[in-house]
Amino acid sequence: xxxxxxxxxxxxxxxxxxxxxxxxxxxxxxxxxxxxxxxxxxxxxxxxxxxxxxxxxxxxxxxxxxxxxxxxxxxxx
Numbered sequence: 001x002x003x004x005x006x007x008x009x010x011x012x013x014x015x016x017x018x019x020x021x022x023x024x025x026x027x028x029x030x031x032x033x034x035x036x037x038x039x040x041x042x043x044x045x046x047x048x049x050x051x052x053x054x055x056x057x058x059x060x061x062x063x064x065x066x067x068x069x070x071x072x073x074x075x076x077x
Contacts, residue, residue, distance in 0.1 A: 014044075014051040023057060038068050 021028045034040040041060050043050035060066070 013054040015054045015057065016049070016051060017043075019054075020052050020057060023054075024061075040065070041068050 015023065017028050017031055021031045024031065026034075031040070035042055041052065041056045043052045045051075060068075
């Protein structure tokens with residue numbers, strides 16, 4: 001293994017709920033509400049864990065925090 005291999009940054013850095021909330025300077029519950037309302041990129045699921053690609057969150061912030069796709073729960077009208 002070369003020295004360069006050891007120092008390369010991982011291609012996909014993942015953040016948990018706490019990390020995303022800290023980056024946005026909001027509470028963890030606010031992040032959960034934003035995801036439920038479709039106002040931010042949804043997390044990916046790794047088993048029971050929810051993680052956000054940090055690059056996706058940064059891109060979303062840089063583009064002015066546009067609403068993500070709206071997710072509909074249940075069959076209520």
